[in-house]
Amino acid sequence: MTKADLIEGLANKLAMNKGEAEKAVNVMLDDVIGALKQGERVNISGFGTFSVSTRQARTGRNPKTGESIQISASRSAKFKPGKQLKDSLNDMPDASEPATSTN
Incomplete structure (x- = not known):
């Protein structure tokens, strides 16, 4: 599974467009990366x-x-x-x- 597959699956399951789903995935990944950078x-x-x-x-x-x-x-x-x-x-x-x- 790729990031694009994850975005498409999220869009389909939550009835949102791919742009919104991509933004949601990116925000989640950015938050995880940010927390790890802070040592959390x-x-x-x-x-x-x-x-x-x-x-x-x-x-x-x-x-x-x-x-x-x-x-x-x-x-x-x-x-x-x-x-x-x-x-x-x-x-x-x-x-x-x-x-x-x-x-």
């Missing part, structure tokens, strides 16, 4: 929690040359799925079983 955790109950992880500076190795290089410290977003999301994924049929339509 973003908890969407049942879905999961976004947080910032800090990676320490470290020495790495260039795989082509074998040369040691210094890798700078960096921050990254982490996501921990919530119970409702995990439970819904575990209720899915195994990948080896054919999916059945619920239409």
Whole structure:
């Protein structure tokens, strides 16, 4: 699923035009990003929690040359799925079983 798919689904389910749906998605994403930039955790109950992880500076190795290089410290977003999301994924049929339509 892409951002465009998410916007289209939101527009269809809430009977709004795509411009309004795009604005809603962008506002939500901007708020999540803004909170993470402030060092806050973003908890969407049942879905999961976004947080910032800090990676320490470290020495790495260039795989082509074998040369040691210094890798700078960096921050990254982490996501921990919530119970409702995990439970819904575990209720899915195994990948080896054919999916059945619920239409």
